[in-house]
Amino acid sequence: MTVWPVLIVNADDYGMHHDINRGVRYCVENGLVNSVSVAVNGQAFDKEEAAALLQLKKRYPDLSIGVHLMLTEGRPLTASPTSWPGDIFPLHVFNLAGKLIQGRIRPDDVRFEWEEQVSKLVSYGIRPDHLDGHQHVHLIPGLWRIARSIALKYHVPRIRTSYHSVIRALFTGDPGAVLFQILALLRHAQVPNAIRTLGVLSSCRFTVQSVLADVIASADKKKKIEIMVHPAFLTENLQKTFGYWKASFEKEIFELEILRKIVAPHRVSSDKDLRTAYKSFPFLVRCYVPIRNSLCPFGLLEKLVPEKGNIVSCGEGYGIFQVKLRAGSAYRTITSVENDPRRCKVLRSLSARHDFSVIEEDAVNYLRNTTEKFECVSFIDVLYQISYARQNALMSLTFDRLDKSGTVLIKETCRSFRLRYMAAYLEECAVNSFMSMKPSFRYSYRTLNQWKSLLEKIGFAKIAFFRTPREKCNNFSWILLAEKASQASLRTQKSAISRIENHAEDIRLSTLEKFAASVGRRLEVKLS
Secondary structure: OOOOOOEEEEEEEEOOOHHHHHHHHHHHHOOOOOEEEEOOOOOOOOHHHHHHHHHHHHHOOOOEEEEEEOOOOOOOOOOOOOOOHHHOOOOOHHHHHHHHHHOOOOHHHHHHHHHHHHHHHHHOOOOOOEEEEHHHHHHOOOHHHHHHHHHHHOOOOEEOOOOOOHHHHHHHOOHHHHHHHHHHHHHHHHOOOOOOEEOHHHOOOOOHHHHHHHHHHHHHHOOOEEEEEOOOOOOHHHHHHHHHHOOOOHHHHHHHHHHHHHHOOOOOOOHHHHHHHOOOOOHHHHHHHHHHHHHOOHHHHHHOOOOOEEEEEEOOOOOHHHHHHHHHOOOEEEEEEEOOHHHHHHHHHHHHHHOOEEEEOOHHHHHHHOOOOEEEEEEEOOHHHOOHHHHHHHHHHHHHHEEEEEEEEEEEEOOOOOHHHHHHHHHHHHHHHHHHOOOOOOOOOOOHHHHHHHHHHHOEEEEEEEEOOOOOOOOOEEEEEEEEOOHHHHOOOHHHHHHHHOOOOOOOHHHHHHHHHHOOOOOOOOOO
16 A cells, blocks of 8 residues: 555545445555545445455555544434434535524534444444544534534544635635635634645545645645545446536546656656766767756656556657656566657667667557557657647547557647746747757647547547646646546446446447447447
């Protein structure tokens, strides 16, 4: 289990549904989360699920387990005809707050219910070490005092304040989010050594981009921070039961895998080793390489590439990325595709020592003609130099040549109306004009939304994107990572996949369409 010293990644809602439980357990076992909050009154939490959670705790002693205090979903564990008639909780925090104001829910009933939820978890042999609330109900005036008193009674050391940033809430343009963060700030001030909670302003739709800047800042200051996530394996049953959440579910797992790679220690060689690799090259190359290396986060990009399998790097002509890829893992089969003869000469000089092959060919022609399958194809600051039509062709060919769960890695400056983009464009014109000794003014930059639309249209199932961290110049650049559809992305029951494999005759057309899309094909039905 990967334990991040200053980062608590907490998976909420364990016990709400069996597919949520499976997703959370997967994340724990793969080092994506190190904290779990249990909805003790959930339909999918019983003695067996508690035993499974205990086994996880034994395997991963650093795993934090707490209680997800419930008042808005599920059935209460205590009877109260006054506060929750019909043994049903209100379905939203605003309904709950309204009933509290009207006196239709009594604080004593809330106390008894929450104490029963904590006691039930303790009865299964799990001692909670944190408390938080579903839809942050524990922050409501009158309920906050109850939650803190329960934490003291059961010796729970941590209680979530749900505070991220009032300023960030203002930028959302949602008055409700602003009021929520003001209330959370008041609670944050009342808790000694309270830690901020990221993800509360994008609840159920966690992305790396929404937290990355804060994660890096907290790591630099060695200050603890919490990220709230809601991972799950998406099935038809889960969508039917909790579709109104409008949650990302399985995509959050993909985003968490990327976040884990970003915060992991660098595996690659030092800058000194890089200088050694290029010490016999011409003076201009030796000058260019350290500048390029300082401006582009090759170490971060290397961590986003699979550690095993066939990897293709298109266009990173002077070999810096290829050297980093080999330094990061000896189990990669690396191919560098470059159509510039001068750069190919540099690449061939490096290839023998760093064990990668060089193909002097246009990337479109190479991907069109090869029959190999790849785990990853990367394009680092090169796509803007070719036309939009060739970009489209290149992405389609990449999709066809990727393995069933392969990824495409793109780092590009994205078009925008911001001054930073304008400065980056002028800088690119100056640099490329100098390098090619002729004026260069036309580049095919896309907006971030255009890149996302293109990748989705081609068929990539999971797409993550984030601003390049720690930029050292004006580059308005983004990193995009898109994964080809795999079995998990079919959004159907596992039994349906088994029936396809066993040649069953009663398969839905919608399931067959999803299966065809997942392997990069299109379903056509012909009657004869």
